[in-house]
Amino acid sequence: MPPLKPAPNPGPDAVRRFVFVLMKNFTLLSFAGAVDALRLANRQLGYRAYDWRVVGEGGVATRCSAGTVVNLDGDLDELRHDDTVILCGGIDVGTATTQKLVSWLRRETRRGVRVGALCTATHALAKAGLLDGKRATIHWENHDAFLEDFPDVDLAKSIFVIDGKTMTTAGGTSSIDLMLAIIARDHGQDVANSVADQQIYTSIRTDRDNQRLSVPTRIGVRHPKLATVIQRMETTIEEPVSPSLLAEEVGLSTRQLERLFRRYLNRSPKRYYMELRLARARNLLMQTEMNVINVALACGFTSPSHFSKCYRAQYGTTPYRERGSHEAAEGDPDDGTAAHLPMDDDLDDF
Known part of the structure; x- marks a missing residue:
């Protein structure tokens, strides 16, 4: 040149x-x-x-x-x-x-x-x-x-x-x-x-383009009603909506919604929702100085002990240990249980 x-x-x-x-x-x-x-x-x-x-x-x-x-x-x-x-x-x-x-x-x-x-x-x-x-x-x-x-x-x-x-x-x-x-x-x-x-950059984006992939592309599922329900879940982390109401909003029965999640995602709607909420909780724990109680509330958990139990089952540690030793003074409400993922009946924080 x-x-x-x-x-x-x-x-x-x-x-x-x-x-x-x-x-x-x-x-x-x-x-x-x-x-x-x-x-x-x-x-x-x-x-x-x-x-x-x-x-x-x-x-x-x-x-x-x-x-x-x-x-x-x-x-x-x-x-x-x-x-x-x-x-x-x-x-x-x-x-x-x-x-x-x-x-x-x-x-x-x-x-x-x-x-x-x-x-x-x-x-x-x-x-x-x-x-x-x-x-x-x-x-x-x-x-x-x-x-x-x-x-x-x-x-x-x-x-x-x-x-x-x-x-x-x-x-x-x-x-x-x-x-x-x-x-x-x-x-x-x-x-x-x-x-x-x-730069072999074939699609120039503008300030009106969203940074994340669409829900169907991200989860690899093109079913429109399932995508709508998942998008609703992602926007209602702090105040979770019950599966029955989610199903009603897209014109399905609760059983039909359950079958959709099992077929395409191999998990129940409650399980999927719980995983979204726990992922959000982990981000807040790792990236902010919010105390564990407030993180739990921000992710739709009203019981600190239930939050700790579910978190430990998902990530193999408690929220308090995830946050680090500087949080230890708050005490850990985890009761030492939850060696396995909680059953769907436990996922009732709606």
Whole structure:
């Protein structure tokens, strides 16, 4: 590839600079997808329209969640007022959101920089108070925990969100969609399409696309009434709906609904619902500081001992031990039973 020519209209806005902040255990895919879209935009345009730096705490190197070490261009230093900061998050984002990072974000945004977040880094922007009253998105796995921690943020489930001078994405390849949207706005849709073509990216998504697969695709079942019931279950975790009412809502008898679940999912509706609620509970335990009692209530359990019994049967440990030793002072209501999954008759927290 020949060296890039200067911008045809040189000036302070001729080259747009992105500053990627790699947080500890960041997701490599999101970062790489975003940077490569900018590289390819330069290639398609034939001049350097975009530039970027890669920084992080310490300014030397950082490790992504896959174990690869990435060298940094610098530390969290003062930026130009026209820079765009893109935080790159990954696993254990709470630990990676240090006070130094939060203070730096607040200072730089006061100076006028635009800010964005890839994957779980939305958490860091919210921690810095930069998303209060704004729309944002985050990876679906972190959605429930984020809602508990930051109720003042209008959280969406879309691929990416742009709200004023803030941008957030859901993680994975959604960083490509965000960059393609920026490239299209800056240089036209034809350039963005050419970049996508180079990346073998055949379906450009917008901020109106949902980040999760549809229920039928996700569970591998195309039965419309079963999919509707499962979607209803997923949206009523805190206040579970009885199987008889779920069946009535889609025009089935309870026995017919039972047969559908047995045929397609090899479990009863109560069992499937319980597994959804326990999965939500595990996310909250691992990603928030909610106490175990409140996690139980948020997932539709009115009895802490029943919650602990079901949790232990599903995951081989109790909620208190899952949370860690710092919760031990609360006591563990588990009675040592539940060496096997509870029978369906026990799944009656509706």
